[in-house]
Amino acid sequence: MSAPRSFQEIILRLQDYWARQGCAILQPYDMEVGAGTFHPATTLRALGPRPWAAAYVQPSRRPTDGRYGDNPNRLQHYYQYQVLIKPSPPDLQELYLGSLGAIGIDMALHDIRFVEDDWESPTLGAWGLGWEVWCDGMEISQFTYFQQVGGHDCHPVSGELTYGLERLAMYVLGVDHVMDMPFNDPAAPIALSYGDVFRQAEREYSRWNFHVADTGMLLRHFEDAEAECRRILEQPQTDPATGRRIVMAHPAYDQCIKASHIFNLLDARGVISPTERQAYIARVRALARACADAFLATEAGQGAGEG
């Protein structure tokens, strides 16, 4: 496979590769999340017995990682590529290695390693076992077999792959500073670098995240999202308007995602003490569990025969 020449070509090749492996190519979730795992296509679909195969790009936000666009590899907004297949196929490692070949990593010249890294998300009440994948000593992906999500044992088990796209692309393209990375084809009439696209926004968000965000408002929004999530889940399962049984796991989960992101913003503003931190994480986890319970009560969350 020839070497890709831009950030977007790497994304396109991953999309193409996983589409050829039979995954549904989804679009990013339209909410602020900290990682691709938060997309309901992963968190909720890892639950229950129904088979699933999806791949998508997810823009992700980590307010504390903002560096005003100066740091060569730290960003408060970045992209993850996420693959989730349930049940995990027996050749998932080989499929994954195939994707590296697709983006131009020559396995005959490079040293690919699977190094123990157990994944745990305290906010999602989820954990799994797997590895971080190293290419020549550089971590390029996370590879996880989900064991539990939202406090529920996963059965069947999903295999999850997460690629940190900027870091992976910088490696493949041989770029040392993320802002210097070609975003589109460098030979295009209007060639854009990653910096052309994102430097301005990184600067602005870094200032807002660290110093300007209204913490009083954020605290209120956190409470609001938490209350709304609870309220949604307390509704009777039968919808009085249509007379149909409609469990609202997804709208409730949106509020859970919202609470989680607001917590991250508050954390970046430095207004959460270490002790409070644990308490906030526990509150988000309680929401995630409640949403997982609700999803398992939906048609999509149940076996084909039960739905």
Added chain:
Amino acid sequence: MPELLIELLSEEIPARMQPRAADDLGRLMTEGLAAEGLTHGPVRAFVTPRRLALVVEGLAPRSPDRVEERRGPRTDAPEAAIAGFLRATGVAREALEVRPDRRGEVFYAVLRRPGRPAAEIVAEVLERVIRGFPWPKAMRWGEGSLRWVRPLRRILCLIADGGAAQVVPLTIDGIAAGDLTEGHRFMAPEPIRVTGPADYRERLAAAHVLLDPAERAARIEAGTRAAAAARGLVPVEDRALLTEVAGLVEWPVVLAGTIPPDFLELPPEVLRTSMREHQKFFSLMNPSTGRIEGFVTIANRETADGGAAILAGNARVLAARLTDARFFWENDLRTVREKGLEGMARALDGVTFHARLGSQGDRIRRIEALARRIAPQVGAPTDLAAEAARVAKADLASQMVYEFPELQGIMGRYYARAAGLPEAVAEACAEHYRPLGAEDAPPTAPVSVAVALADKIDMLTGFWSIGEKPTGSGDPFALRRAALGVIRILLEGGHRLALAPLFGQVARDLLAFFHDRLKVHLRGQGIRHDVIDACLASPGNDDLVLLVARVRALQDFLSTEDGANLLAGWRRAASIVAAEERKDGVEYSFDPDPAFAEEPAERALFATLSEAQGRIDAALAAEDFAAAMAAMAALRAPIDAFFDQVLVNAENPVVRRNRLCLLHRVRSVMGRVADFARIEGS
């Protein structure tokens, strides 16, 4: 003789779990085969990142026939009892044997259990071992229910006899055992058919898999040394890293590189830690300067370009990591130069140490107060110890220690020097965490000793005061280690210190914990726990140096002939007094009167006791325990003579009472040295 070969091929096994897993496989299979009576020769287990393997030599082809006899009911027993016996043994009535008994005849069932073929037994035992394997953390995958450390992909299990190999019939969770393995994931991924252990190892080696972890480690070590020598450097010894890296590769290839000059001014500990923790690199040191100037990375494959691309990739990651490290180092130095180390420590006021024990800042103030009290007792200038206590934890607020927690203390020393603090203070920053383990020496410099003791004692008294003591199952705050640290600092440095006043409110309970830890610690040096118990009742038991001196003198004394006999005499005296006291319902604890002494042996004991008591008291006051023991030894002959020649229970009640009181006095005089009732044995 046939040989058994097992290989469990899986996705990558965490390096830290590999050595234990190989041991467990060997042990569990051996135990399982033994339980079935299948004999065998030597057993060897191997492990690589993708496989657990076992070779059993000299496997018996079958387990031996066994005959088992069970005694049943008497022949005249009720029918129901006999029927029950037949059911339990599965033997037909006419096959029962009748044997005479003392009072009649009894049924016997003779069970002949024919031996079974090895393959059948191996299949059963292996299935049990796989299903119950004690991985520290196991998982499920796909739709299966089997648990393994990572997905299990193949089972190879065969019994090889001469040229012939027989696959052991076994299927677990859809995986059928066979005679196939795979080579290196990238260099030789095709299936390989094997016929026996020797063939297996050779074919794997040809397929770029070194089966034996020791062989991989040896190759890594030799290669690293050679690569270092070629650059005029020496590798920094790191056994733990060597074991780990040997568990990350099946085909180790040594690649060496140079640290870019921009990073050479970083402290060597930072370079080492960054390379080791993030990248599993070995550090190469310039032996004349002590600087880290090179690195070795171990790749898992050979490449057409001789590893050039792999090395370049690793070097780029290293440069990014070290750029981060240099950024932290420079930021920290700027903070220290602008605000001083105490200024850096101020940030710790906002960091919770424990929800119920306040902030790190609160803890530092408590440590300072303790260090001030301890300093004069360990020969440290009080002000210097207090200053050291105020800054010893400052580096916990540094960016470098945030990134590399294991550099705590070491960075503090660099930053204290950069802040221009006295060398004793800088040393205390690093040394106050010591001893770091059984192999590590405790600090010896007085200021370091004061802060180290204060730090550990504050941990212990703090957690004790909120009821967070270690339990049998857990010690999340490493309080046992803290107590052992205090014990070792005091004993190895010979520091005389009364602990109880420093322990405050929790002194009683915490001191008991210390005495328990002391027993565990001294057990390794051959000191008996009962001898320690015997000395705990004496005054000054919170001064561990004094306590141990007393214990050692007593144990030495008890191992002499005088000591052993005197102990016997003490026991005789104590048991007679106790028995008579019980019988008479009184205490014979008055002062005996020499005027009532009738026998020469009795008078001699009186005389020796008075003299010994004086000498013992003087020796104890001078803390000369050897002299106290010698003074006690003088009692042995008179006591022996007393028991030989004097009848304690004399007819004259006055004489009898006086003799019992005399024996009581023997007990109380000896009791000034130790509580002999605690000494175990006869």
